[in-house]
Amino acid sequence: MAAPSAVLQSEWTKIKSVRSTIWTLALAFIVTVALGAVICLVFNNTWDDLSTEDQATFDPTNTAFFGMTLGQLALIVFGVLVMSSEYSTGMIRTSLAAVPQRGAFYTSKVAVAGVLALVVGMATSFVVFFLGQALLGSHKAQIGDPGVLRAVVGAGLYMTLLVLLCVGAAAMLRSPMLGLGILMPFFFLVSPILSAVPKVKKVAHYFPDQAGQKIMQVVPSTDDHVSYGPWGGIAIMAVWVAAALLGGYVVLRQRDA
Amino acid sequence: MIELQGLTKRYGDKTAVDHLTFTVRPGVVTGFLGPNGAGKSTTMRMLLGLDTPTSGDVRIDGRHYAQLSEPLKHIGALLDAKAIHGGRTAYNHLLCIAQSNRIPAHRVSEVLETVGLTAVARKRSKGFSLGMGQRLGIAAALLGDPEILMFDEPVNGLDPEGIHWIRNLMKGLAAQGRTVFVSSHLMSEMALTAEHLIVIGRGRLLADTSMADFIEKNSRSYVRVRTPQPERFKDVLTAAGHTVVTTGDGSFEITGTEAAQLGELAAQHQLVLHELSPQRASLEEAFMQLTAESVEYHAHGAVTPGAPPPMPVAPGAQQWQQPPAAPPAQPGQPPQQQPGGQQWGSQWRNPGSGKGR
Numbered sequence: 001m002a003a004p005s006a007v008l009q010s011e012w013t014k015i016k017s018v019r020s021t022i023w024t025l026a027l028a029f030i031v032t033v034a035l036g037a038v039i040c041l042v043f044n045n046t047w048d049d050l051s052t053e054d055q056a057t058f059d060p061t062n063t064a065f066f067g068m069t070l071g072q073l074a075l076i077v078f079g080v081l082v083m084s085s086e087y088s089t090g091m092i093r094t095s096l097a098a099v100p101q102r103g104a105f106y107t108s109k110v111a112v113a114g115v116l117a118l119v120v121g122m123a124t125s126f127v128v129f130f131l132g133q134a135l136l137g138s139h140k141a142q143i144g145d146p147g148v149l150r151a152v153v154g155a156g157l158y159m160t161l162l163v164l165l166c167v168g169a170a171a172m173l174r175s176p177m178l179g180l181g182i183l184m185p186f187f188f189l190v191s192p193i194l195s196a197v198p199k200v201k202k203v204a205h206y207f208p209d210q211a212g213q214k215i216m217q218v219v220p221s222t223d224d225h226v227s228y229g230p231w232g233g234i235a236i237m238a239v240w241v242a243a244a245l246l247g248g249y250v251v252l253r254q255r256d257a
Numbered sequence: 258m259i260e261l262q263g264l265t266k267r268y269g270d271k272t273a274v275d276h277l278t279f280t281v282r283p284g285v286v287t288g289f290l291g292p293n294g295a296g297k298s299t300t301m302r303m304l305l306g307l308d309t310p311t312s313g314d315v316r317i318d319g320r321h322y323a324q325l326s327e328p329l330k331h332i333g334a335l336l337d338a339k340a341i342h343g344g345r346t347a348y349n350h351l352l353c354i355a356q357s358n359r360i361p362a363h364r365v366s367e368v369l370e371t372v373g374l375t376a377v378a379r380k381r382s383k384g385f386s387l388g389m390g391q392r393l394g395i396a397a398a399l400l401g402d403p404e405i406l407m408f409d410e411p412v413n414g415l416d417p418e419g420i421h422w423i424r425n426l427m428k429g430l431a432a433q434g435r436t437v438f439v440s441s442h443l444m445s446e447m448a449l450t451a452e453h454l455i456v457i458g459r460g461r462l463l464a465d466t467s468m469a470d471f472i473e474k475n476s477r478s479y480v481r482v483r484t485p486q487p488e489r490f491k492d493v494l495t496a497a498g499h500t501v502v503t504t505g506d507g508s509f510e511i512t513g514t515e516a517a518q519l520g521e522l523a524a525q526h527q528l529v530l531h532e533l534s535p536q537r538a539s540l541e542e543a544f545m546q547l548t549a550e551s552v553e554y555h556a557h558g559a560v561t562p563g564a565p566p567p568m569p570v571a572p573g574a575q576q577w578q579q580p581p582a583a584p585p586a587q588p589g590q591p592p593q594q595q596p597g598g599q600q601w602g603s604q605w606r607n608p609g610s611g612k613g614r
Contacts, residue, residue: 010357017346
């Protein structure tokens, strides 16, 4: 067996020595924070235009995370590229010749991408929360309020799981074109649209992103009655992630590089 | 030491590698020769555990590749020069490979120095020429200071200076007692570097021999004679016990004798000679003949059966040269159908050879 620490170190060198890592993660951070801040500002300034019902169910915590709809696209690119660039560049043959134990190679890559995503995800989540609340003025939530810390930590977890899902999917698809071509439209268009269509949305609620985003809500929305709570939602997402990672491992193990 | 035992790889009903059994020994450069699509790269990928064999076995120093804990310290390989993430600098590319096998970082600078890439160590490999890519790939192969080195078509895309450098590098590595296994589809290249030769075609082993034996067996030499008095000279030759073959353009081909003897014979009988030249069938022709039936991709229709035309050899000249553009006809077979200017082996240099997968 190759020494696990050696392979981890190698994967860390790999991930930090390409520009796409910096760009995608920085973009995810900036877009999520900037968009979240703008939305909070708009809500604060147009508060009086909201209906009483909207005011009553206003969720200041979740509002700060609205920017993630766009910001997560950069995370998808990050997750897909971490894995599929090995295939698109041919580097996979060099990598597997150096570490023929494919499980060790895969685990290390997933771990490095996951830890990096967790750090960036948590940073993004906390920054956008505090910035958003500051901009919401008197309508803000406090980190100590019930469910708020869970939502903020949950947003970081959501971003981490999303990246891991993309890593696993990319390992199955083995091509950046396929990976981005399937995952970007799915998370940006297909999933949000389907979750708004009557009847279909009962199924769509179990999609990884729809289930995972539940944890970011502090005030439950009135119009959907999903059968899982915030932690249940993130657990559903985690099952998707586990399936994707396992699928990716099986493909990596079975197929010729 | 690399040992292959009945190694087989099938893709659907297509057999890429067919029961290959041979051993690559240390201390010499072993050439692995075959036309494009013969299965060389597939064999090498199986050797590195990248592709799983359908059946059979391949071992490095008695162990399967996946059983090597730090494989780069046993075997270094250059499979394809572009197996590099172009966004990574040469230094970082080598560093991440080195770290995975716990090779100290100073080796990275050392091998960059060896291959002459120190000046561009901090440049992204995206901008590298094919030759620089090859050098970077070779640097990666040398990282772990391995006893076994394997190069897949290392001279592809290199300029003459680079080719010269690679030849000397491989010879130097073998002279240090290492196992050097190098593939090529160019016999001429192998003749200059390899001491041992393994030839495959359509995945099957065609020859496993020393280069000296191969040359001995396969380079047919004869003397070509042209004379305005063919009938008289033929009688003289027959009387002297020589076998004469008359070719389509009226010249004679005489085997088993020296040009000097034939000249003296002609002088004795006061015969006029217009040409008296020693000929030798090149190794490339021998190789082509050997693999003719197993050539996977033909550029146009059928391959010409039998031996391609021989070529003239000026005394002391390089043996491996391009054949003449308009070849004379062969004895005992219809005139060549090859169009003039057709280069040797051109029917192998065909796209779709399964490279770059």
